[in-house]
Amino acid sequence: MVRPAWFAFLCCVALGSSRGSDRPNFVFFVADDLGIGDVGCFGNDTIRTPHIDRIAAKGAKLTQHLAAAAVCTPSRSAFLTGRYPIRYGMVGTDLPLAFVQLAIPSGLPRSEVTFPQLAKAHGYRTALLGKWHLGLNCAWAGDHCHHPSNFGFDYFYGLPLTNGLDCDPDVTVTVGQYIAMLLYRHLRLWEISTTIFVAILALKYFRYIQWKTVFLLSVFGWSLVAYPHLALTNGRRLNCVIMRDDEIIEMPFNVSTITPRMTLEAVRFLEESKKEPFLLEVSYWNVHTAQLPYMEFRGRSRHGLYGDAVEEMDWSVGVVMATLERLGLTENTFVYFTSDNGGHIETGVEGGSNGIYKGGKGQGGSEGGIRMPTLVQWPRKIKPGTVVSEATSQMDIFPTVADILGTPLPQDKVIDGRNIMPLLGGAAVTSPHDVLFHYCSEYLHAVRYRPREGNVTWKAHFVSYNWDPGTTGCYSLRICRCAGQEVTYNDPPLLYDVTNDPGEDRPISDPRYPVVMGVINKAVEEHVRSLTEEEKQIGLSNFIPRPWLQECCNFPFCDCKEDVDLSSLEIGGQS
Numbered sequence: 001m002v003r004p005a006w007f008a009f010l011c012c013v014a015l016g017s018s019r020g021s022d023r024p025n026f027v028f029f030v031a032d033d034l035g036i037g038d039v040g041c042f043g044n045d046t047i048r049t050p051h052i053d054r055i056a057a058k059g060a061k062l063t064q065h066l067a068a069a070a071v072c073t074p075s076r077s078a079f080l081t082g083r084y085p086i087r088y089g090m091v092g093t094d095l096p097l098a099f100v101q102l103a104i105p106s107g108l109p110r111s112e113v114t115f116p117q118l119a120k121a122h123g124y125r126t127a128l129l130g131k132w133h134l135g136l137n138c139a140w141a142g143d144h145c146h147h148p149s150n151f152g153f154d155y156f157y158g159l160p161l162t163n164g165l166d167c168d169p170d171v172t173v174t175v176g177q178y179i180a181m182l183l184y185r186h187l188r189l190w191e192i193s194t195t196i197f198v199a200i201l202a203l204k205y206f207r208y209i210q211w212k213t214v215f216l217l218s219v220f221g222w223s224l225v226a227y228p229h230l231a232l233t234n235g236r237r238l239n240c241v242i243m244r245d246d247e248i249i250e251m252p253f254n255v256s257t258i259t260p261r262m263t264l265e266a267v268r269f270l271e272e273s274k275k276e277p278f279l280l281e282v283s284y285w286n287v288h289t290a291q292l293p294y295m296e297f298r299g300r301s302r303h304g305l306y307g308d309a310v311e312e313m314d315w316s317v318g319v320v321m322a323t324l325e326r327l328g329l330t331e332n333t334f335v336y337f338t339s340d341n342g343g344h345i346e347t348g349v350e351g352g353s354n355g356i357y358k359g360g361k362g363q364g365g366s367e368g369g370i371r372m373p374t375l376v377q378w379p380r381k382i383k384p385g386t387v388v389s390e391a392t393s394q395m396d397i398f399p400t401v402a403d404i405l406g407t408p409l410p411q412d413k414v415i416d417g418r419n420i421m422p423l424l425g426g427a428a429v430t431s432p433h434d435v436l437f438h439y440c441s442e443y444l445h446a447v448r449y450r451p452r453e454g455n456v457t458w459k460a461h462f463v464s465y466n467w468d469p470g471t472t473g474c475y476s477l478r479i480c481r482c483a484g485q486e487v488t489y490n491d492p493p494l495l496y497d498v499t500n501d502p503g504e505d506r507p508i509s510d511p512r513y514p515v516v517m518g519v520i521n522k523a524v525e526e527h528v529r530s531l532t533e534e535e536k537q538i539g540l541s542n543f544i545p546r547p548w549l550q551e552c553c554n555f556p557f558c559d560c561k562e563d564v565d566l567s568s569l570e571i572g573g574q575s
């Protein structure tokens, strides 16, 4: 029987408004510190990533997809907002390059708009599982002014900070202790406090103050010295925490179980969402130190705990993809997989490969730091086996999601990303970006230029890193710095054809140089003119945790553990 057309029309309008039947769902997988050379479909033949590779086979592989920074905090800000971190102060001047403490007032400014917020405004159910790393509190512990719930996520289960070296219970010198050591060496707090104490006693001796004041001042002076020390040497307890929405549910967390627990949360979220459109971000700790995958994965790969952690993440991606399939959601779900920055080559672990690209994590101008292993699948719009080799950016996700939702872009802000649906769907063949700026902290290190004609993408390096000889890393410092004596200011800038020389071995000096550099210099001038002065969120003061911002469960013990039953998951098994 043929249904009358008006019936079909009514049914679909009703569905469209109440359930959004035709609006796609979104799943974003974001890995941590995963290099482009760590993934099978990008050429790694010794790590097994079959589930990630399947996304490439069923959708598009983006071979020149760029992060806006080579460290987590700024890179993830740009991904969510579609804007360069420098536009809203998510940059610093020197170390640290990202947030290293939970109890600091910095974070993604509330004036920023994220793409999950766009989706939420369109009736999507949204969730963030895993790492956030964009701040938590502003004025007091529990105000949650930078919490994911203020940036479009209905549900949050995961790490407000990150999984740092501190989170490994067996590590002897933690990041916090290292910072404490540096801080105490530079600030000489013991000498300062002794001086203060002698001064207090002197005041008493000359009868300027009473014993009560001596006592109060001494306690104050002592806390000034003791608190930072206590906080920095207890990084595991204070920073390695898991929250569910607004509540701390595990402190300190057990790294090993995080990925299976997040996977379970993802399965639940998908099962509960099947009747309405949803946006899910699964943001893995893998493969950031501490490398502690679940027991089932240890010793499985050929690359130590690092490879095991990659394979654990691949298993989890497989479970999420299989759940979409089981619920009949594959066809109309936009799936995106990426990493926040390149492999951290200086850590000394058994992995972190940036393939043929030079440099890695921390080096915002180097290809290895910013060229991300990225895949997109959406069977309804993207042909299987698509390869996009043109320059695209993680900032493109914001306007791409806006386009898919049919929502206009915010008019009061510069959006640096571009809609890449035409490129993914085959309607366009050239990058929507003619220029992309590559920052290391607040410093512009390199610029990419894609002329509208021809096939070549150029990259000019204004600044280069002073790599240890024979390497593309700064091993003695553990991470390259962005300015000062650790870098070289190239005058004239080095120019590469990254289309034909992606490993950047042969700088160009022929007659094309002045033409290309002319365009690039003009673009830089224009870009710099578009920047406004913003308060910097990342800086030296981030090293010092503030007691009034420290969250704690089971006060005053700051100790709690989530009881999870993982038995419904076939951990490590094929899905």
Ligand SMILES: *[C@@H]1O[C@H](CO)[C@@H](O)[C@H](O)[C@H]1NC(C)=O
Residues within 6 Å of the ligand: 169, 254, 255, 256, 257
């Ligand atoms: C973490 O969880 C695993 C699996 O339940 C357990 O074997 C291990 O002892 C736990 N580690 C810590 C430090 O509690």
Ligand SMILES: *[C@@H]1O[C@H](CO)[C@@H](O)[C@H](O)[C@H]1NC(C)=O
Residues within 6 Å of the ligand: 037, 038, 039, 043, 044, 045, 046, 047, 303, 306, 307, 350, 351, 352, 353, 355
């Ligand atoms: C595969 O990944 C491992 C771990 O990062 C790395 O050691 C190895 O060199 C990679 N292989 C290739 C071909 O890139």
Ligand SMILES: *[C@@H]1O[C@H](CO)[C@@H](O)[C@H](O)[C@H]1NC(C)=O
Residues within 6 Å of the ligand: 454, 455
């Ligand atoms: C660009 O590349 C395509 C395929 O890689 C080639 O067919 C075409 O001739 C090239 N065009 C130019 C202007 O070099």
